[in-house]
Amino acid sequence: MEPWINAGVALGKLLILANIVLINVAYLVYWERKLSAWAQSRVGPNRVGPAGLLQPFADVLKLVLKEDIVPTQAYKPIHTLAPFLALFVAFTSFAVIPIGPDITIADSAWQAIFGDSFSFAIIPSINPGILYILALTSIGVYAITMSGWSSGSKYSLLGGVRSSAQMISYEISMGFSIAGVVLLAQSLSPQAIIESQSGWMWNIFVQPIGFITFVTAAFAETNRLPFDLPEAEPELVGGYHTEYSSMKFGSFFLAEYANMTTASALIVLLYLGGWQVPYIEKLGLSETLTVIIQVAAFFLKVAALLFFFIWVRWSIPRFRYDQLMSIGWKVMFPLALINLVWVAVIAMIFN
Amino acid sequence: MAVKKRMKDFTLMERIYIPVIAKGLSITLQNMFRKPYTLMYPEEKFIPTGEYRGRPVLVMEEDGSERCVACGLCARVCPPLAIQLQASETEREKERYPISFEINMLRCIFCGLCEEVCPEEAIVMSKDYEVAFESRQDAIFGLDRLLTPIEELRDRIEFVRANK
Numbered sequence: 001m002e003p004w005i006n007a008g009v010a011l012g013k014l015l016i017l018a019n020i021v022l023i024n025v026a027y028l029v030y031w032e033r034k035l036s037a038w039a040q041s042r043v044g045p046n047r048v049g050p051a052g053l054l055q056p057f058a059d060v061l062k063l064v065l066k067e068d069i070v071p072t073q074a075y076k077p078i079h080t081l082a083p084f085l086a087l088f089v090a091f092t093s094f095a096v097i098p099i100g101p102d103i104t105i106a107d108s109a110w111q112a113i114f115g116d117s118f119s120f121a122i123i124p125s126i127n128p129g130i131l132y133i134l135a136l137t138s139i140g141v142y143a144i145t146m147s148g149w150s151s152g153s154k155y156s157l158l159g160g161v162r163s164s165a166q167m168i169s170y171e172i173s174m175g176f177s178i179a180g181v182v183l184l185a186q187s188l189s190p191q192a193i194i195e196s197q198s199g200w201m202w203n204i205f206v207q208p209i210g211f212i213t214f215v216t217a218a219f220a221e222t223n224r225l226p227f228d229l230p231e232a233e234p235e236l237v238g239g240y241h242t243e244y245s246s247m248k249f250g251s252f253f254l255a256e257y258a259n260m261t262t263a264s265a266l267i268v269l270l271y272l273g274g275w276q277v278p279y280i281e282k283l284g285l286s287e288t289l290t291v292i293i294q295v296a297a298f299f300l301k302v303a304a305l306l307f308f309f310i311w312v313r314w315s316i317p318r319f320r321y322d323q324l325m326s327i328g329w330k331v332m333f334p335l336a337l338i339n340l341v342w343v344a345v346i347a348m349i350f351n
Numbered sequence: 352m353a354v355k356k357r358m359k360d361f362t363l364m365e366r367i368y369i370p371v372i373a374k375g376l377s378i379t380l381q382n383m384f385r386k387p388y389t390l391m392y393p394e395e396k397f398i399p400t401g402e403y404r405g406r407p408v409l410v411m412e413e414d415g416s417e418r419c420v421a422c423g424l425c426a427r428v429c430p431p432l433a434i435q436l437q438a439s440e441t442e443r444e445k446e447r448y449p450i451s452f453e454i455n456m457l458r459c460i461f462c463g464l465c466e467e468v469c470p471e472e473a474i475v476m477s478k479d480y481e482v483a484f485e486s487r488q489d490a491i492f493g494l495d496r497l498l499t500p501i502e503e504l505r506d507r508i509e510f511v512r513a514n515k
Contacts, residue, residue, distance in 0.1 A: 035383065037387070038382070038383040038384075038387075039379040039382050039383050040382070041382060041385055041386075041387045041388060042387050042389060043387050043389045043391075212369070311376060311379065311380070312372075312376065314379055315372075315375045315376045315378070315379040316372060316375055316376075
């Protein structure tokens with residue numbers, strides 16, 4: 001296969017997937033507002049377009065048209081770089097997540113373009129894909145810390161510092177939860193991890209404790225509500241993005257929701273069987289239909305998790321800072337360790 | 352008032368967090384299926400009862416004349432001095448009538464004292480709550496905008512009588 005064809009295919013996949021993620025992010029904001037309204041017996045956005053469906057575009061238009069202000073006390077290069085970094089991290093970690101099974105191609109005409117098999121991930125050849133995601137999500141904290149430091153504002157700085165402290169406490173339990181999954185799948189490749197969860201052997205049933213610790217850590221990583229201390233509006237004005245306006249603020253906003261999508265996809269990949277639909281091969285459907293159902297199942301699972309993210313945000317109040325730390329170190333970390341031991345025992349018995 | 356609980360008073364179930372969180376989640380989920388109370392305002396309007404104190408208006412009798420006798424009590428009692436009127440004499444039985452009656456709606460505080468003090472039930476609070484203007488001049492309501500047919504004000508007048 002020619003390298004430029006390879007690049008073209010990757011670029012095409014990138015275009016499609018990036019657009020899916022972007023539109024998804026736009027409508028995620030809409031759903032966030034809608035669900036929060038319903039949870040509070042309100043109606044939510046319903047004026048722009050039918051049932052308010054054009055609201056996200058109106059929001060973006062408003063953000064783009066606003067004046068971009070950089071405070072005099074800010075360190076401009078980093079102040080400008082931080083939102084881009086946040087967006088970059090949020091979108092690039094999606095590159096290795098396979099949204100469907102690998103397809104073996106028999107047709108020679110297609111073989112010329114795609115090679116022997118077609119993968120739904122943008123970069124299918126990265127074997128330790130999980131490590132790649134972990135590495136990237138860890139960079140995400142730099143965006144927040146940098147924006148907090150460079151803004152030249154106390155509130156922003158506090159938000160940035162909180163974010164880094166939070167990330168350190170939760171990255172560990174996250175890492176150990178993933179270690180459990182990797183131990184069971186005996187591979188770091190996302191596709192292999194999904195394939196190891198065939199049938200009902202989803203990791204959520206095999207290692208429920210790991211699921212809980214990972215989901216909690218994912219909430220902390222994405223700075224979603226029970227753990228949104230870096231932006232804590234009542235305490236820190238707006239936290240790290242206090243001094244941002246216009247599309248730079250919009251970037252942080254987008255990055256938060258893109259992060260949410262990535263985290264949901266990651267949870268689906270690691271614990272909910274990825275694109276697997278249990279016992280679908282027994283139905284005797286054609287191969288194309290099976291793949292379509294599996295891809296749809298992946299998106300459905302991600303959507304369900306995104307609903308869960310929003311639902312939790314409007315139900316649970318924010319943790320206090322010391323509570324956050326004590327839960328991270330005294331509860332989540334030991335639980336993740338217990339989970340690891342539990343998985344090791346299972347692996348020993350059944351192998 | 353809710354009873355204050357300390358960390359050590361929590362039961363095991365509360366300490367595990369997850370059952371408590373599930374309880375909270377179920378409450379918001381139930382709420383999501385409840386019908387909202389929202390009125391779709393510009394299309395769907397709130398119609399108040401007689402108790403409502405909206406924009407003060409002057410009562411217009413069935414024959415089209417104003418009920419006001421221009422005694423000036425309302426202007427006297429008005430706390431923010433929003434009412435200004437000029438009296439004149441007439442051949443009719445009531446002898447006096449206002450040739451001009453102005454309420455500055457930028458000043459009006461909707462207290463309803465003018466209505467309370469009026470001996471003739473000539474100035475009452477209407478149900479009109481959509482009081483918006485484009486200029487300061489526009490905010491001064493003269494007789495043309497104040498006079499309202501008595502049929503529209505029946506339930507307010509009844510309410511005022513019942514509570515005198």
